[in-house]
Amino acid sequence: MKNKTKNGIGLHIVKRDAIPWYKAMGIRGLALLISIAVCAIVTWALTRQSPLGVMQTIFLGSFASTRRFWVMMQDLSVLLLISLAMAPAFRMRFWNIGGEGQVMIGCLATAACMINFGKSLPNGLVILISLIAAVCAGGIWGLVPAVCKAKWNTNETLFTLMMNYVAIQLCAYFIIIWESPKGSGKVGIINQKSHAGWLPTIGKYKYLLTVIVAAAITVFIFCYMNYSKHGYELAVVGESQKTAKYVGISVGKVIVRTMVLSGAICGLTGFMLVAGSDHTITTTLASGRGFTAVLVAWMAKFNPFGMIFTSFLLTFMSKGAGEVASNFNLNESFSDILTSIIIFFLIGCEFFIQYRIVRQKEAK
């Protein structure tokens, strides 16, 4: 009688010990298919468009033209970069949700350099100074909460969160100083005529450079987390701070070092956004990707190569949802609905990877 289920439906939940990777991917793939099917049904119910047409439209959102493909790759790369920045801190169980602010402060530093030095210094130097400024600014945005955590054990979740608002308000302040024309509240394209401080374009589209940088950082983070002494130390700190102390790892030092790295990569992302693709600064330049990155990193279990897949998935689906909304004359809210359906299934499926549901055997 001891196994008798209490809910009376004869099912119960069991934690899985381990699951082969192909099975885990299978579950995720299945979840993706179901989510697309649900999207198709919801769209059909509201618009009477054929579900196949809807799926085709989702696909076309990213692949209808060469430009769309590259725009998707650029968005994917930016999301991936921020996710990569999150990963080491998360592995260390330092809950950094300040990616948004760390990116924004990198954007701000880059824009400041482009605006102030764009006229006086040669292009290469402007780019170099912008890069250093952005990486340092992002690093400082990671450093401050890390030092407070290491010294006074402050709550890093709240601290990094608040740092976001500080960064965004700073951006808002400087946008008013730099706005053009006065009173418009917009900076516009920085150095549109001279292109000072703009990163060079590789090939026909300016998106390729970000993709290359993201690929390089992916490999770097993978090696850093798996094959370096630093990576090992932060994993130990994440498992147990007491063990870390016992084996002689300075926990505070590891926290500070890792967060500076996180912040610096976010700052680099901000640099790529402003100098590489957007060439402007707005308070919404990071557009919530600092938070989406948390999801991306988590869904990939902090595996850099897994994050390529998860960030592709989220980017692909949001492009597709946007295309469905615009092709069928529905507004942005509808694409939000589709995106949430997809995220619901993708997060939900993690449950089935961690646990399995077994039918209760009647114990006699």
Place this chain on the structure above:
Amino acid sequence: MKKQIALVLSVLMAAVPFSAFAGETEAAAEAAAPAGGAVIADAPVEADVEIPSDMKFGFIFLHDENSTYDLNFINGAKDAAKALGLSDDQIILKTNVPEGQECYETAADLADQGCAAVFADSFGHEDYMIQAAQEYPDVQFCHATGTKAHTEGLDNYHNAFASIYEGRYLAGVAAGMKLNEMIKDGKITEDQAKIGYVGAFTYAEVISGFTSFFLGARSECPSATMEVTFTGSWYDETAEKEGAKNLINDGCVLISQHADSMGAPTACEEAGVPDVSYNGSTGDACPNTYLISSRIDWAPYMMLMMKNTAAGEPIPADWTGTLASGSVKLTDLNANVAAEGTQEELDKVTAGLEDGSIHVFDVSKFTFKGAALDESFQADVDTDEAYTPDTNVVSDGYFHESEYRSAPYFDLNDADNSTGIDGITLLDTKF
């Protein structure tokens, strides 16, 4: 696990205020104001052009139909398409396009999809439209409210606006008559004829708007004065409502606005103060105080864009719609609130504006820092970083608004002494 849940929750909670914040700041570049003259506005609309059934047009809007500003453009696009007999497939509407890289990507994507012309509706879209225009020389790019087309030297990039200052002047006439009625009824004395105005930014388009409104009111009620407050946002319902309330508490007996929410009209309805709204009637929500409203009708310009593109005729670098072209409209004079004879007077003044016997910015009708403008006066027409005045805009006895470029450039104000033209007090400034 608990900690993980807490983390997910805090991420969610963090995202909510962020998206709210985003909405507020993105709203920051809507436009709408005066324009209307000879030098640049007389490009004819091609008559009787057949639009090929496979020709497509793309439209980029900052928000969706929930914003009155964008709704006005969306309706313009749909009206133009209907008037020219286009099918639904021939117009592609892209809503909620922010004023950033997304605008360039959307414009380029529309060009990739085969659109012959692309239109964008918000001031901050300008740089990105120029960027796309440089890349697609065979596609026409039209931008409402921008200032750079006449100096950019691109054959396929164009600005447009309308002489909404004439519409505001007419709305001012209705307001002035209302003030006269209140004086006659003994509700206020002549000295108390103070108008309140809620503006978005201390920016040429808004300054041109409230000055023309004030001049219209004073043409009827010579003792009228005006106080202006700014909210620092194109859409901030709370700030606009607060602004209107402060003006009313400060003794303003009639309110008008240049910002896009229902804030000011609602405050007026609660306080029982007559209100001149903008971008369409607010009479349904405020039946007891709504007086009249002015707006720009964009359909004439969109038809010009479509017809000239189809005919292969050039679209002017700057185009200013007028009362005569049907681009400037007065909406729904509320007979319950308006003074007697308002409609007749409006018809008379409209005729005067159209035949050139009345000019809104007639330099004999107003002074700035105690003196009238003379022909040496220069305005900042060509956009530059230092806002250098560069063009003589006063001749034949009036300030030629929106004739040297379509977007307004009448920006007379003295922020140090908190005044506009004489008679207008600026309570604050917001840049």
